[in-house]
Amino acid sequence: MNRNELPPLRIGEKTARVPIIQGGMSVGVSLAGLAKAVADAGGIGIIGTAGIGSMEPDVHSDYATANKRGLQREIRIARRNTNGLIGVNIMMALSDYDAMMRISIDEGVDFIFIGAGLLLRLPEMVKIEDIRSSKTKIVPIISSPKGVSVMFKYWSRFYDHVPDAVVVEGPMAGGHLGFTTEMLDDPAYALENLVPQVIEEVNPYRERYSKSIPVIAAGGIYTGADIKKYLDMGAEGVQMATRFVATHECDASIKFKQMYIDCRKEDITIIQSPVGMPGRALRNDFLDAVSKGEKMPFSCNWKCLRTCDYRTSPYCIAMALVSAKEGRLDRGFAFAGANAYRVDRLYTVQELIDILAAEYSEAVG
Template sequence: MKLPPLIIGNLKATIPIIQGGMGVGISGHRLTQAVANEGGIGVISTVQIGYREPDFKINTKEANIRALRREIRKARKLSPKGIIGVNIMVAINDYDDMVKTSVEEKADIIISGAGLPLNLPKLVSGSDIKLAPIVSSGKAASIIIRNWIKKYAKMPDAIVVEGPEAGGHLGFHLEQLQEGKECLDNIVRDVIKVASSFEGGANIPIIAAGGIYTGQDIVKFLKLGADGVQMGTRFVATEECDAQMSFKRAYINSKKEDIKIIKSPVGLPGRAIRNEFIKKAEKNRIIPYKCYNCLKKCDPSKTPYCISEALINSVSGNIDEGLIFVGSNAYRIDKIVKVKELIKELVMEAENL
């Protein structure tokens, strides 16, 4: 099957692949521009993006905004014609400022989940930036569409549908994941049905995400009615990924039984490698020595560990003292390749079907 382009408004990605936004510097400008230059949509994650800044610990908000500006500008310089996106979690305290910074720096699209981005259209008023909420159910899609139509007379420019096989924080209750009844195929069908029930909603591009690994997977979801896919885990094991090599090797060295659902400090379930850090956190509380005031629902006096510190440790190479978020298929990765090679492989797998 020849892969069709992914068209979101006036944006046209020649390959229907969005690179998932992966926080704390995993998807920065290097990965983003590489994906954009190959015809996909490259995405910078805003979560603690300023962790390398010298004043990050004492001036976190300003460091993050400064770093986001720089990352978008660098990505744009290296991919002047590519599509540059930004992933912004609703759950972060500096959500509004990150959205406004993305608009000011003329990112092409904002992808937003970890909560319902109900006021997002208001924050980008007057700009042409595209908006793609992330949902994990038809119900969530319906709430967002109804809210946006009523308050802003606007529909989402695209909807990312994230299933239970994704890496990092998941939009499901722990019980749902343990029961194993949630299935991306069904959720995609449900969201397509919900979107189509609104006038003009059938034209909203639907993006399937979570556990998508091969060209065959891409074709499967296109045939289900999706317009494209979002992939995160596979892009970690690329030369251009902005994480340290030891972080990438943790993916390569992982086994299927190492990948577990954990409870995040913010109360959400997440998928990660059960390493020494997770084992230690399961036994005793790792008291944070500092609060970065990053997440709205985090109480530093009760949290089992500081998620910012844990993620910064892992992406910086200190993987035994850090949290390593992964998708369910991370154990299948056995080598590090260039983004160009990965996308070529995915396209060839799809076209050979």
């Protein structure tokens, strides 16, 4: 391999031609369409599972079944259409995260990325033997070196097994964030400070389990030069989401993508999500109304997120995110990373990967 080229990313026996993982995006922003395109381009394509049943006809009467069917279908469509690597993103906070894990393993996805919480005790439906004997790799998304240490210690002690890779997600990411609002601007928690600390936490387990356990950097990575910066620090890959929203293949409505193209730096804001975590999103009339104290009444018959305080929440976050994804922007809002204001137009996924590869080469050269 030429040293100017993006290096491959190896996780266990699976190899991605380029070290780029498309971050999972919930409520149908990253489905089989985007995941397949990224996998075809040599990266790892991820299907977001949160609210994946929202397009099913029975979503209001039987949310659990709708979600299961939606996930199974998207995995199968992606699989049928690409020979590349496909994973899913499951948020720990999902009420049905057990079922989502079980289906993903049964469907034989290449990776399960687990976000929004620390996966310690395995769900009832998934035993450690299922994980050991399956080809599916488990990759937690964690925002602190301490979290990595706690998880690896726990898994090592109780399962004598450790995850296959780790994504360290810094404070510039889009969506729910694993930081308090005060931590977001504190340089101590900047991604460039977290990556070396996470590598240090993971190192002893690499030897003990004879596993490579690559560390993957995420949050605010925008150019090929950014990719080089994190690879130089010892990360072996990057996870990017914001840039993949601005692609033709992204599964969200064109109006959702246009918000990214139109937004300015000052439109990117931090909200307090009903889920109990801060989140980064694009400011719009909906969020302005919420911040003025307006309530958008709703009834909740499922409680899709275990941590959602739906009785006091002024709006339903799942409904708001689905509405925005479908282009009904007056009824919801879009999550976005801190660099979304840099998006100027739509690309195809292949064009985007080619641009990142060229920028990487230039930075190396």
